[in-house]
Amino acid sequence: MDKLTSIDALKALRERLKKEQKADKRPTVVVCGGTGCDTFGGHALYNAFENLVEKRQLQEKVRLKKTGCQGLCERGPLVNILPSNIFYQKVKEQDATSILEETALSGGVIQKLLYTDPNTNQKVVYQQDIPFYKKQHRIVLMHNGIIDPLSINDYITVDGYASLEKALTKMTPDQVIEEITGSGLRGRGGAGFSTGTKWRFVRNAPGDKKYLICNGDEGDPGAFMDRSVLEGNPHSVIEGMLIAAYAMGAQEGFFYVRAEYPLAVANVGIAIQQTRDLGLLGKNILGSGLDFDLEIKKGAGAFVCGEETALIASIEGKRGMPRTRPPYPAISGLWGKPTCINNVETLANIPPIIEKGAKWYSGIGTAGSKGTKIFALAGNVRNTGLVEVPMGTTIREIIFDIGGGIARKRNCKAAQIGGPSGGCIPVEYLDTPIDYESLQKVGAIMGSGGLIVMDDKTSMVGMAKYFMNFIQDESCGKCVPCRIGTRRMLEILTRICDGQGREGDVELLSELATKIKETSLCGLGQTGPNPVLSTIRYFRHEYDDLIKGKKPQQTEKPSDVSAA
Amino acid sequence: MKKEILTKEPPIDLETLEREIASFNRKLSSGDLIAILQKTQDAYGYLPRGGLEFISRETSIPLARIFGVATFYAQFSFIPKGKYTIRVCTGTACHVRGAGQVVEELERNLGIKEGDTTKDLKFTLQSVACLGTCALGPIVVVGSSVKSGASCCDTPFGHKVALGDKFYGQVAPEKVEEILENYREA
Numbered sequence: 163m164d165k166l167t168s169i170d171a172l173k174a175l176r177e178r179l180k181k182e183q184k185a186d187k188r189p190t191v192v193v194c195g196g197t198g199c200d201t202f203g204g205h206a207l208y209n210a211f212e213n214l215v216e217k218r219q220l221q222e223k224v225r226l227k228k229t230g231c232q233g234l235c236e237r238g239p240l241v242n243i244l245p246s247n248i249f250y251q252k253v254k255e256q257d258a259t260s261i262l263e264e265t266a267l268s269g270g271v272i273q274k275l276l277y278t279d280p281n282t283n284q285k286v287v288y289q290q291d292i293p294f295y296k297k298q299h300r301i302v303l304m305h306n307g308i309i310d311p312l313s314i315n316d317y318i319t320v321d322g323y324a325s326l327e328k329a330l331t332k333m334t335p336d337q338v339i340e341e342i343t344g345s346g347l348r349g350r351g352g353a354g355f356s357t358g359t360k361w362r363f364v365r366n367a368p369g370d371k372k373y374l375i376c377n378g379d380e381g382d383p384g385a386f387m388d389r390s391v392l393e394g395n396p397h398s399v400i401e402g403m404l405i406a407a408y409a410m411g412a413q414e415g416f417f418y419v420r421a422e423y424p425l426a427v428a429n430v431g432i433a434i435q436q437t438r439d440l441g442l443l444g445k446n447i448l449g450s451g452l453d454f455d456l457e458i459k460k461g462a463g464a465f466v467c468g469e470e471t472a473l474i475a476s477i478e479g480k481r482g483m484p485r486t487r488p489p490y491p492a493i494s495g496l497w498g499k500p501t502c503i504n505n506v507e508t509l510a511n512i513p514p515i516i517e518k519g520a521k522w523y524s525g526i527g528t529a530g531s532k533g534t535k536i537f538a539l540a541g542n543v544r545n546t547g548l549v550e551v552p553m554g555t556t557i558r559e560i561i562f563d564i565g566g567g568i569a570r571k572r573n574c575k576a577a578q579i580g581g582p583s584g585g586c587i588p589v590e591y592l593d594t595p596i597d598y599e600s601l602q603k604v605g606a607i608m609g610s611g612g613l614i615v616m617d618d619k620t621s622m623v624g625m626a627k628y629f630m631n632f633i634q635d636e637s638c639g640k641c642v643p644c645r646i647g648t649r650r651m652l653e654i655l656t657r658i659c660d661g662q663g664r665e666g667d668v669e670l671l672s673e674l675a676t677k678i679k680e681t682s683l684c685g686l687g688q689t690g691p692n693p694v695l696s697t698i699r700y701f702r703h704e705y706d707d708l709i710k711g712k713k714p715q716q717t718e719k720p721s722d723v724s725a726a
Numbered sequence: 727m728k729k730e731i732l733t734k735e736p737p738i739d740l741e742t743l744e745r746e747i748a749s750f751n752r753k754l755s756s757g758d759l760i761a762i763l764q765k766t767q768d769a770y771g772y773l774p775r776g777g778l779e780f781i782s783r784e785t786s787i788p789l790a791r792i793f794g795v796a797t798f799y800a801q802f803s804f805i806p807k808g809k810y811t812i813r814v815c816t817g818t819a820c821h822v823r824g825a826g827q828v829v830e831e832l833e834r835n836l837g838i839k840e841g842d843t844t845k846d847l848k849f850t851l852q853s854v855a856c857l858g859t860c861a862l863g864p865i866v867v868v869g870s871s872v873k874s875g876a877s878c879c880d881t882p883f884g885h886k887v888a889l890g891d892k893f894y895g896q897v898a899p900e901k902v903e904e905i906l907e908n909y910r911e912a
């Protein structure tokens with residue numbers, strides 16, 4: 163493809179692509195190619211479709227497309243027929259023929275592949291009618307599951323890079339920052355800092371050389387939103403980064419992606435190459451004078467590297483250890499230069515905000531938390547997967563209305579939000595609205611968006627021990643409270659779980675937890691004791707029961723997991 | 727995290743590493759260290775000492791610093807791995823769905839502890855915190871320890887297949903043997 167050298171050329175390309183798409187009347191068979199669906203054979207299914215189409219020479223009659231994660235991972239592999247939006251789940255390779263013949267080419271519906279609502283036993287034909295999708299408000303995920311992540315043309319056709327166009331032609335960098343500040347967008351990486359304010363700091367920081375980093379480390383075990391966005395719509399993040407670079411005056415950017423996400427690394431790599439080939443990355447982008455380029459850095463398996471100063475050390479090729487702040491990265495970051503670090507989901511929110519405006523965005527959500535948040539719904543819930551909801555939605559709505567309730571007719575005991583830095587919210591508080599402040603009040607945090615549902619068979623002391631084991635293992639060892647304190651906490655939790663707990667152990671745990679929080683160097687230690695504190699707060703009796711010698715609750719045998 | 731280091735080690739062919747380093751197409755700097763180590767580990771399945779010494783000579787990064795970095799990150803190993811690495815997720819979502827029992831069954835079946843390699847050098851068992859497929863836990867991923875060549879950008883579709891990792895979802899202990907079967911003969 164030829165390099166585009168002007169904004170008009172990009173506009174013309176988009177017009178042409180849209181026209182082509184409009185003229186193309188072929189039905190499309192969309193197969194989910196996310197890591198989740200692939201676990202159940204998504205790629206093999208796609209290949210089966212491809213072989214069939216080739217063998218029967220149906221290229222003129224039907225289009226095939228492989229997309230990123232469509233959300234309802236539990237029911238994968240998923241197939242969606244467009245334009246009708248007939249939705250099939252748990253599709254097998256041998257179903258390919260009938261889907262092509264009966265649905266794609268003849269418009270019929272195959273009953274046995276439809277989703278059955280577990281609460282009403284009704285079969286649902288169209289994706290948008292499934293309760294899982296109905297209650298969502300998809301802004302970031304809007305095109306996940308619709309576009310082919312490996313085709314920049316697909317992204318451009320759905321108005322991709324139009325926000326960049328708008329920023330470059332109609333807005334000054336200051337106006338972009340004002341728009342983002344006015345939208346109320348707060349960082350989705352955990353801390354919830356105002357994105358516009360952070361950009362302002364970096365813009366105002368002295369120095370010509372500035373860096374922008376996309377934090378795709380996603381260390382919270384149980385969270386996979388960022389992976390799905392990177393896999394399913396990498397261009398939306400690249401566009402967000404381009405707009406951020408323009409606003410702050412950054413010339414170089416990095417994608418820091420976990421090594422555990424090979425598909426995300428691959429898709430982002432391809433997307434960067436396509437963007438560069440088209441002239442949207444590099445020197446003098448679209449003739450606007452903007453210079454910006456991107457590089458991928460793969461993580462190497464260290465949770466603490468999600469922390470911004472540790473992440474910077476890791477990109478510099480060092481041990482990923484955090485350092486004290488200030489100076490904040492906005493003043494002195496990568497190689498001592500002003501650096502902005504934003505989370506994947508934060509950046510993916512940028513293009514829609516620039517397109518539709520701050521007013522539109524701040525109209526969604528609550529007073530203090532604007533927009534939507536993606537949650538990775540997992541654990542003992544019927545419909546596991548990715549959900550995007552407006553801020554202010556209650557946890558109960560997510561678990562019961564979208565998630566379909568608890569698997570195997572059990573009862574919900576708690577929801578864990580915020581991963582190793584977060585807390586367990588007991589069933590009494592499930593009506594807590596999801597926003598930064600309300601979650602903090604009940605002892606959890608927004609975190610990055612992991613939401614793990616636990617049923618009544620889960621031992622909460624066991625969960626506390628699990629998280630402390632994780633934190634203790636991932637502590638980088640630089641500061642004493644975190645290195646040694648978490649070890650002592652783990653020892654106490656282990657002895658309680660082993661039936662060797664002592665009178666006073668719970669008080670000791672609380673004291674240690676408070677001290678570690680107050681004195682640790684970085685967010686890992688400052689938040690690591692939270693899961694212990696929140697389980698003590700709400701499930702103190704479980705600690706006491708164990709200490710008094712009652713039998714510990716057993717965690718589930720996995721054999722009956724799948725029988726939802 | 728404790729890491730084992732080999733005292734004596736089998737000879738390695740440095741040509742592979744030379745090629746990997748050449749593929750950067752530029753003078754390497756300290757910022758590239760982790761990427762080189764990743765390529766080395768992919769090429770040999772572990773970080774051979776001779777390889778690290780070679781990297782030190784090529785990049786002028788002191789060997790001590792290279793070891794410092796390599797010991798920090800969980801991804802790196804200093805001892806040869808089995809032909810296949812089995813990674814079992816013990817992340818939160820998999821944990822609440824019973825990943826513990828899957829680890830136990832894998833350990834029992836293979837006769838090794840988590841982190842170890844079978845005597846016949848066929849399997850290495852590793853536990854990891856989250857593979858990003860939390861919706862389908864417990865998750866087990868099996869792949870070759872040595873990832874030859876295939877760089878991420880030249881495999882347009884199904885690159886994960888090219889990278890050779892197979893994801894297994896909703897793994898129950900009873901399914902462990904079924905999964906291992908696929909790799910025993912090959």
Ligand SMILES: Cc1cc2nc3c(=O)[nH]c(=O)nc-3n(C[C@H](O)[C@H](O)[C@H](O)COP(=O)(O)O)c2cc1C
Nearest residue numbers: 349350351377380381468469470504505508685686
């Ligand atoms: C221990 C620790 C782990 C973190 N892990 C992540 C992570 O995986 N992804 C992320 O985006 N932010 C993570 N953060 C937060 C980052 O330090 C930083 O605040 C964030 O990337 C800023 O982006 P945002 O303003 O867009 O949220 C972590 C923080 C700590 C203390």
Ligand code: FES
Nearest residue numbers: 815817820857860
């Ligand atoms: S917790 Fe196992 S894949 Fe995420």
